[in-house]
Amino acid sequence: MFTKRLAIVFHLSETICMDSHRTERFASPFLPIYAALGLAIGVLWGERLHANGIFVCNGARLQPDPLWLLLPLPFLLLLAWWGRNRRRVLIPALLLLLALVGAWRYTTRPFEPCFGPDDLATYNSDNPYGRPSVLEGVIVGYPDQRSNYNQYRVRVDTRWEGAHKRSVEGVALVRGDKETLYEYGDRIRIRGVAATPPTFPDFDYRRFLVRKGIHTLIKRADITFLASDQGHPFWAALYSVRARASAILDQLMSQPYAALANGMILGIESGIPRELYDDFNLTGTSHVIVISGSNIAIVSGILLGLFLRLFGRRKRIAVLVTIGGIILYALLVGADAAVTRAALMGILFVIAVGLGRQSTAIISLFVAAIIMFLLNPLTVWDVGFQLSFMATLGLILFSQPLQRAWDARIGKRIPKIANNLLAEALLVTVAAQITTMPLVVFYFGRLSLISFLANLLIIPVQPPIMIAGGLAIFAGFVFSPLAKLIALVPYASLWWTVFVVEKMAAVPWGSLEVSAFGRLLAALYYLLFGLGFMWWLLRQEQGETALMPA
Structure with a gap:
């Protein structure tokens, strides 16, 4: 079933532990969400303080010292601990505390740093x-x-x-x-x-x-x-493997399919022809070219299943080796913001399996955001991260409500196999585009009218590209004839992907340029979405267990 497969990929658990007073030490199980929101707000606030001249460069240092922002932290920590069983105290204290941390973190790595004579x-x-x-x-x-x-x-x-x-x-x-x-x-x-x-x-x-x-x-x-x-020898070895894997794909496939496979499996997008890349942008399907959450989810699932079988009852060893594999793959493909977010979620899921606990996707998503904002506060402005984050959030929030509506109206009336195939492509596309299409409009000023259909047609053939393509690379290291045989699967999937994208890109009026007013509407959409998300969060705090109202 679609819902079961989606649960494996995105670690989705519809029922979140709501009986917080009996099972949680703190008043709210959603503290990572508030912490991530507070941190992001603080980073944006820090950028405004810096841009408005509150902090100015005095040589290679900022004046006044941004550490003053952290002065209220001890008081806020004590307040949060005192109010840990009182949501009305804990949540505001946590938001303010993380906002101050976010503002300070931005000043340590701003867009306009203070350079000294050695820089x-x-x-x-x-x-x-x-x-x-x-x-x-x-x-x-x-x-x-x-x-x-x-x-x-x-x-x-x-x-x-x-x-x-x-x-x-x-x-x-x-x-x-x-x-x-x-x-x-x-x-x-x-x-x-x-x-x-x-x-x-x-x-x-x-x-x-x-x-x-x-x-x-x-x-x-x-x-x-x-x-x-x-x-460093580690990076030299890793990049050597990446170069060899890229060469294998170039040998196994003709262009532009080899270039696309390099982008989808290894994160090497530079060989994709500009015209084809433009076609992917016009049809709203460029997300399949880049390494994303689905790639990391496939890698996580395969590695975890393999090592659990290999190590048997020694689950912790299997978990540690799987985490190592996820980190290696993320580093191999470039570890940009979207990849790092997906890798962190994958690692949190694997850790939950190792501890025998349930992994909640929405908590993992916001914990990943916290880690990334602390590591690099400028990630807040990374469009790739924003698209990846919002697509995942859309899948978490809307996939199961859409699945229930589909089953009630359509799913029961068509054959089971057709239902599974159609529902997976259709509902994943709808759930992700609810939260990402306005973002594309806002940043790129373009609305693809054929994006929905194009994604519907190509999404089902994307997993074979990753799985069979990866197997072909491994086979190519040891036995080239076997690699050529395996490569027929991703080659066929890539051919279909390119065929659909090129035909859809040629449709007149398939993609429209959007004016400033359209971008304003997209911004208003996200304002309303943010308010709706907070309303949903409050419902969860009050004990509602459904991800969306019935």
């Missing part, structure tokens, strides 16, 4: 055609091969000033020529204009890179190789 970004040029710099550093990321250039993330440690060199620190995004490909761990000398990343009218590229810890962009760099094997 690379201090020497950025505002003119991309200004005076070239000579820098040295080590490539610290997986090489990004584009159609016209290769792109590297370089940890710079040296800046040459004539015949003298200065020690600096910072990460630069460096674009070199297409002919020469450098690898992770290579030490290189870079000659080019070190510039502050630009901001475009419809896209803030500078903030996009800052979220990744990059403050310097060097285009058209002249690169000289200096030495190899300067990186």
